[in-house]
Amino acid sequence: MIQTLEWTERGVRFIDQTKLPTEEVYVDCTTYQEVADVIRNMVVRGAPAIGVAAAMGIALGVKNSKAESAGELRRELDHICDVIGKTRPTAVNLFWAIRRMQQKFEAVRMLPAQQIKQALIEEAQRMHAEDIAINRAMGRHGSALMPASGGVLTHCNAGALATAGYGTALGVIRAAIEDGKKIHVYADETRPFLQGSRLTAWELMKDGIATTVISDNMSGAMMRQGKIGAVIVGADRIAANGDVANKIGTYTVAVLAKEHNIPFYVAAPISTIDLATPDGSEIPIEQRNPAEVTHIAGKAIAPEGVGVENPAFDVTPAKYVTAIVTERGIARPPYDQSLATLADDASQPTSTAS
Amino acid sequence: MIQTLEWTERGVRFIDQTKLPTEEVYVDCTTYQEVADVIRNMVVRGAPAIGVAAAMGIALGVKNSKAESAGELRRELDHICDVIGKTRPTAVNLFWAIRRMQQKFEAVRMLPAQQIKQALIEEAQRMHAEDIAINRAMGRHGSALMPASGGVLTHCNAGALATAGYGTALGVIRAAIEDGKKIHVYADETRPFLQGSRLTAWELMKDGIATTVISDNMSGAMMRQGKIGAVIVGADRIAANGDVANKIGTYTVAVLAKEHNIPFYVAAPISTIDLATPDGSEIPIEQRNPAEVTHIAGKAIAPEGVGVENPAFDVTPAKYVTAIVTERGIARPPYDQSLATLADDASQPTSTAS
Numbered sequence: 001m002i003q004t005l006e007w008t009e010r011g012v013r014f015i016d017q018t019k020l021p022t023e024e025v026y027v028d029c030t031t032y033q034e035v036a037d038v039i040r041n042m043v044v045r046g047a048p049a050i051g052v053a054a055a056m057g058i059a060l061g062v063k064n065s066k067a068e069s070a071g072e073l074r075r076e077l078d079h080i081c082d083v084i085g086k087t088r089p090t091a092v093n094l095f096w097a098i099r100r101m102q103q104k105f106e107a108v109r110m111l112p113a114q115q116i117k118q119a120l121i122e123e124a125q126r127m128h129a130e131d132i133a134i135n136r137a138m139g140r141h142g143s144a145l146m147p148a149s150g151g152v153l154t155h156c157n158a159g160a161l162a163t164a165g166y167g168t169a170l171g172v173i174r175a176a177i178e179d180g181k182k183i184h185v186y187a188d189e190t191r192p193f194l195q196g197s198r199l200t201a202w203e204l205m206k207d208g209i210a211t212t213v214i215s216d217n218m219s220g221a222m223m224r225q226g227k228i229g230a231v232i233v234g235a236d237r238i239a240a241n242g243d244v245a246n247k248i249g250t251y252t253v254a255v256l257a258k259e260h261n262i263p264f265y266v267a268a269p270i271s272t273i274d275l276a277t278p279d280g281s282e283i284p285i286e287q288r289n290p291a292e293v294t295h296i297a298g299k300a301i302a303p304e305g306v307g308v309e310n311p312a313f314d315v316t317p318a319k320y321v322t323a324i325v326t327e328r329g330i331a332r333p334p335y336d337q338s339l340a341t342l343a344d345d346a347s348q349p350t351s352t353a354s
Numbered sequence: 355m356i357q358t359l360e361w362t363e364r365g366v367r368f369i370d371q372t373k374l375p376t377e378e379v380y381v382d383c384t385t386y387q388e389v390a391d392v393i394r395n396m397v398v399r400g401a402p403a404i405g406v407a408a409a410m411g412i413a414l415g416v417k418n419s420k421a422e423s424a425g426e427l428r429r430e431l432d433h434i435c436d437v438i439g440k441t442r443p444t445a446v447n448l449f450w451a452i453r454r455m456q457q458k459f460e461a462v463r464m465l466p467a468q469q470i471k472q473a474l475i476e477e478a479q480r481m482h483a484e485d486i487a488i489n490r491a492m493g494r495h496g497s498a499l500m501p502a503s504g505g506v507l508t509h510c511n512a513g514a515l516a517t518a519g520y521g522t523a524l525g526v527i528r529a530a531i532e533d534g535k536k537i538h539v540y541a542d543e544t545r546p547f548l549q550g551s552r553l554t555a556w557e558l559m560k561d562g563i564a565t566t567v568i569s570d571n572m573s574g575a576m577m578r579q580g581k582i583g584a585v586i587v588g589a590d591r592i593a594a595n596g597d598v599a600n601k602i603g604t605y606t607v608a609v610l611a612k613e614h615n616i617p618f619y620v621a622a623p624i625s626t627i628d629l630a631t632p633d634g635s636e637i638p639i640e641q642r643n644p645a646e647v648t649h650i651a652g653k654a655i656a657p658e659g660v661g662v663e664n665p666a667f668d669v670t671p672a673k674y675v676t677a678i679v680t681e682r683g684i685a686r687p688p689y690d691q692s693l694a695t696l697a698d699d700a701s702q703p704t705s706t707a708s
Binding site for chain 2: 021022155188189190191192194197198201202205210211212213214215216217218219220221222224248249251252253255256258259293294296297298299300301302303305306307308309310311314315
């Protein structure tokens with residue numbers, strides 16, 4: 001079992017995703033500032049994992065606090081949430097996790113400071129456990145969408161490493177394989193950060209799942225050759241109308257899938273659905289350091305001074321999305337209705353703070 | 355002026371394209387076997403440059419021959435052509451160049467051996483000069499297709515470095531800029547070999563042309579944001595029906611261009627048109643070493659033992675191609691007619707062996 005992140009006696013421990021697949025090393029954060037740094041530097045990445053990391057970072061900051069009253073603790077909590085909220089702008093799970101921790105604080109603020117701290121630590125750990133359960137539920141729903149056999153393309157890493165465990169898109173693939181389907185995964189390498197070749201391939205090989213790495217620009221050729229029966233990806237934020245923000249290149253894959261009449265699925269927890277954002281045009285897209293594009297492993301691969309674009313995400317309009325798999329079931333177009341229904345369904349087990 | 359390759363007293367000199375953009379070093383080949391190696395190892399690449407390199411390699415092999423009769427020389431020539439013809443299977447310019455050198459031999463075989471050698475050396479040098487003239491003619495025809503201003507996307511390197519000079523696709527861009535158009539080039543980095551970020555960006559910056567490097571998977575997002583007004587690429591082989599084999603990822607760009615109603619142009623000399631190949635399904639696609647995908651700059655970026663696909667090229671069906679720019683003018687659909695007409699047009703200056 002891959003431990004993407006875990007709460008320890010000392011603080012929060014992360015597998016260092018910048019070092020995989022050649023080195024399996026762990027980073028121990030003992031302050032919330034260090035947790036903010038590992039989110040910013042992509043030691044941990046993936047929307048659900050960022051959410052749990054944020055919650056644990058907040059719990060760690062609160063645990064380290066010397067505050068003796070709820071009022072004092074609240075001022076510190078606000079500052080901690082502010083710092084962690086500025087790490088990465090696109091994944092809505094970050095803000096969802098911050099809100100949930102703030103709401104937990106409100107719910108227990110009448111208790112002594114020590115008990116408030118303990119409640120927040122437990123809440124972060126609960127979110128970790130819930131995330132794995134959510135992914136398993138997503139897998140059960142999504143498995144039926146996967147082909148009985150053949151190639152399934154995924155982009156970036158929406159796996160155990162992008163979550164507390166099991167994965168969203170890769171969780172659906174894992175569940176399909178547990179159900180006896182003979183799936184061969186095609187993993188786009190996903191430049192510039194190479195989450196596909198470095199992380200998806202690594203965790204699938206650990207599970208003995210057949211995996212082929214391709215350069216991002218090969219997916220069109222693979223589809224045209226009939227090697228891809230379905231595409232499944234994760235999401236960093238899903239707008240109310242079903243527009244999906246996800247790792248840069250997802251939109252390209254979605255267009256290719258449409259051109260080849262291949263279903264394009266998104267797997268994401270309810271916490272990724274942002275009903276407050278009406279459509280994708282309002283999702284902030286993080287621009288990252290140009291050096292991610294111009295350098296690989298410290299070596300320059302572009303002339304010095306050249307212009308660079310490095311948006312970390314793109315938006316895939318809802319019209320390209322065949323279905324969205326959540327822990328509460330599968331949403332289909334029209335998404336404004338189906339997503340609202342799923343998100344509001346209070347009869348279902350939920351990970352939201354409502 | 356970039357010297358991609360040139361005939362020297364010692365043999366054939368190549369700029370080492372595996373070392374750019376960080377090192378500008380040259381490789382001197384003194385035997386035809388060394389020329390075959392530099393073609394195979396992509397020290398020189400790009401269909402027109404491969405054609406000229408093959409011709410110069412043949413000339414070098416013949417120059418070094420100790421044969422004293424035409425018959426003896428012919429046997430050696432056949433062997434040399436065989437070795438060079440096995441370097442890379444997709445670019446038809448390689449076979450076109452071999453055939454042209456063989457035809458030259460036939461035309462002068464009644465001369466003394468020393469004069470035959472001299473004639474073949476001169477033929478290879480003529481092909482070098484012709485290639486630059488062809489690219490300039492292509493530029494004159496193609497300039498009109500370019501937008502008056504804004505972004506033009508190109509994939510791989512179809513520039514001075516892919517030819518004897520000036521370039522095919524980049525030649526059209528250079529001509530458009532010489533005509534006063536305000537073009538900003540978006541260069542796909544073009545994994546796995548990174549011809550876009552390493553070579554296209556390098557040669558365009560040398561000419562002071564505004565260039566932005568993007569990861570291959572960003573082209574969809576750039577198009578959706580309205581940053582791309584046209585796409586222009588080169589070709590390694592064009593079938594009689596207009597299907598275009600070019601660097602892997604070209605097909606993906608073509609599908610994206612169609613989805614965004616952006617014109618998709620191909621610039622290639624007549625020698626790239628292979629009327630003997632009816633459609634793209636019959637073009638052999640070279641599979642290259644998986645290590646190109648799994649390693650960058652010597653560093654592993656994928657787990658050991660993972661499956662890999664590494665086709666060097668893909669085929670873009672003719673229906674995605676808005677127009678094909680040649681030195682004799684612009685071909686438009688239906689290509690079976692327009693390409694045949696251009697290729698057969700004996701009234702035009704020609705680089706073919708007919």
